Amino acid sequence: MAAGLVISAPASGVGKTTLTLALARAWRNRGLNVQCFKSGPDYIDPAFHAAATGRVSVNVDSWAMDRGTIAHLVGRGTDADVVLAEGSMGLFDGVAARGVSGTGATADIAEMLGWPVLLVIDPSGQAQTAAAIAAGLRDYRAGVQLAGVVLNRVASPRHEDLVRRALNDAGIAVFGALPRHAEISLPKRHLGLVQAEEQAEIGKLIDEAARFVAEHVDLDAVLRSAASWSPQPAANGMNVTPPGQRIALARDAAFSFVYPHMLEAWRAAGAEISTFSPLADEAPDASADVCWLPGGYPELHAGKIAANARFRSGLCAFADTRPVHGECGGYMVLGTALTDADGIRHEMTGLLGLETSFAKRRMHLGYRLASLAAPMPGHQAGARLRGHEFHYSTILAQPDTPLAVVHDATGAVIAETGSRRGLATGTFFHLIAEDR
Known part of the structure; x- marks a missing residue:
């Protein structure tokens, strides 16, 4: 005990x-x-x-x-x-x-x-x-x-x-x-x-x-x-649908914010996870059926990400035929450009039109409840997702079709709707759980 x-x-x-x-x-x-x-x-x-x-x-x-x-x-x-x-x-x-x-x-x-x-x-x-x-x-x-x-x-x-x-x-x-x-x-x-x-x-x-x-x-x-x-037996588990059967997961110092319980839930549901490092100029596993870019610190590594041609071209080729999703920092890297704290603009992958800047920092912090207007990997349109947002980036442009209607914990609608274009989707919030 x-x-x-x-x-x-x-x-x-x-x-x-x-x-x-x-x-x-x-x-x-x-x-x-x-x-x-x-x-x-x-x-x-x-x-x-x-x-x-x-x-x-x-x-x-x-x-x-x-x-x-x-x-x-x-x-x-x-x-x-x-x-x-x-x-x-x-x-x-x-x-x-x-x-x-x-x-x-x-x-x-x-x-x-x-x-x-x-x-x-x-x-x-x-x-x-x-x-x-x-x-x-x-x-x-x-x-x-x-x-x-x-x-x-x-x-x-x-x-x-x-x-x-x-x-x-x-x-x-x-x-x-x-x-x-x-x-x-x-x-x-x-x-x-x-x-x-x-x-x-x-x-x-x-x-x-x-x-x-x-x-x-x-x-x-x-x-x-x-x-x-002594823990009591749980009536149910995570009830999580993984985003795919084989998931290519970006994982390094720029892409590190992953909730351990989500990875465990994906594996428990039968998914396989294959990691790759964008900072090492690696492309997602070609045998994967979905790619997931978590949050992290892309603003600290924006120049290197922009220069890593193998990663960028490999990700774009992947997105031609299979879904790619980014959370927060991963969402920013899926966008057109990221301006760092020194005011230097770096081209990102261009899978989405999002453009962000750290030159004028403003904190975004809090719980998020998103109602999906369209599917994203692992979740159908209409799903209600609960997550958390924490970053200092400013949106300069978010021109693509909104992925979701997103509310904060008070019920107020917020501007960080996420985006979708083709097979690419992204959100500023990190997914914690789906409403049952």
Whole structure:
């Protein structure tokens, strides 16, 4: 029987990911099997979880997924000793309108699974007020149980003592306090953390985080606070139709944002996945019956993509006879041109008329519900798809036939409709699940 725990915080940037990785590696070093999950749509953190545990981590999302899907995904923790769900943003932060089984808040997952919450609190610039924040989070929602607190970035022993005393007076357990430690800071860029696969020293960084946390946190007390948990059999699985029988998947530093649960669902449905690297000037597998270009960082590699003639010609030849779909960055590469942050315009593949620019950045962030006006690989016209959009590109032109009517989480129609032309389709959102 596994021990389940949710790691959350009052806000983003407090240290949830670092603590999750450190706990996972520290317990793994003790011989325990640790399974991680990510609550919410962040597609970067699961790769860090896998680096820490040696096990694939997947996203669970109450806005986009029903309870059966979440139960199916969490069921992979059956053989683990410890199961950790890392939250996103603050504990109760979600969208205003309820989705399939919740608002996307970490608290939804904690309540659904019955796992207590380990709070990471950064008391910088405050002392006793940190206890008031923790007590408020503890009491805000009856179905969410607080296990205790780990303090992060405490300034001094005196500072730690003030905060500890206030938390003890509030009846909240303090499992440890972490001084500032630059050696375990994860590097960031405009879409979040620099990806795990791009960091050659990620294993050493996680080892140092595990050592540091084990020195300052009572790992045994944290483990005792977790809920004994045995997953219930899921009523259904992912219910995903793969985009084809043999899928050519772009996969490298420019095309890396792929939800692990989607790839697993495709394989479980019998599909084969063949990867290729546009940055290495590779073309999609000629034996594939569909090509999928995920999101990533094409804006950082636009010059190289534009110069890779074998990739561009191979993709265009593929699209003459078989479907090609792009998500976010992949959609941009299917377009006519991409202007990078320095204002340099790079020709892309021209399969769609989309033209985008990073010269004037504007953040696009949020859940998306799309009603398809035409088919796309794996989904028929009329299908309702739930996904998430996060990018800084500006649309200069989107002249092709819209692929879908797309709403944000409030129900408002947005301009990022996706496009279709011939056998090429693209969307700005990353697909998470189809409405049943």
